[in-house]
Amino acid sequence: MPAKRPSPELPYLLSVCGKSEIDGFARRAVTHILSIEDPETPKDTPAWFQGVHRQIYFHDVESVEDARMMQAAAVTQAQVAEILRFGEECLKESRRRPVHSLIHCFAGASRSTAACYVIVAQILGPGRAVEALEFLLRIRPEAFPNLLVVRHADQLLGRHGELLRALAPLREAFSQALEEWVANLGGRKKRGRSA
Numbered sequence: 001m002p003a004k005r006p007s008p009e010l011p012y013l014l015s016v017c018g019k020s021e022i023d024g025f026a027r028r029a030v031t032h033i034l035s036i037e038d039p040e041t042p043k044d045t046p047a048w049f050q051g052v053h054r055q056i057y058f059h060d061v062e063s064v065e066d067a068r069m070m071q072a073a074a075v076t077q078a079q080v081a082e083i084l085r086f087g088e089e090c091l092k093e094s095r096r097r098p099v100h101s102l103i104h105c106f107a108g109a110s111r112s113t114a115a116c117y118v119i120v121a122q123i124l125g126p127g128r129a130v131e132a133l134e135f136l137l138r139i140r141p142e143a144f145p146n147l148l149v150v151r152h153a154d155q156l157l158g159r160h161g162e163l164l165r166a167l168a169p170l171r172e173a174f175s176q177a178l179e180e181w182v183a184n185l186g187g188r189k190k191r192g193r194s195a
């Protein structure tokens with residue numbers, strides 16, 4: 001998806017994508033890349049890229065309990081602090097020159113969108129989490145931010161649940177849509193058996 005111009009409050013361009021979409025940004029003046037990968041994934045900086053490339057490793061799980069059950073690596077608060085530091089570095093750099101930050105994970109839907117959401121919330125400041133989420137959904141409509149990333153960021157930024165509250169309606173809408181889909185699927189199976 002092409003990068004979109006930031007709202008006036010954002011001093012630099014932010015884009016989010018999945019791993020397969022990265023090369024589509026080769027001519028978009030990307031200066032910083034944040035890669036969020038599964039553990040053991042080798043660092044793979046695009047051949048066309050000459051800027052700052054950070055890589056953070058964790059699985060797309062939303063709780064320590066889920067991680068334990070799935071034998072996966074959950075994001076830690078230290079890793080979310082690293083994500084926020086990356087955002088601060090981009091902000092600082094943007095005072096000297098144009099910055100275009102690209103954040104990706106495997107699908108560009110959960111981990112990377114959570115990173116973008118918390119970075120934008122950090123830039124905008126307290127009381128503007130809804131705006132941060134709206135910005136994210138404008139540039140990545142399929143966003144479904146990883147809850148554990150957001151929970152850690154909310155604590156680190158001292159937002160007292162603000163980031164989670166802003167995210168709650170999106171997650172509720174997704175849960176309802178999923179329930180309806182499962183119910184419809186069940187109805188189709190019953191009709192198929194009786195036919």
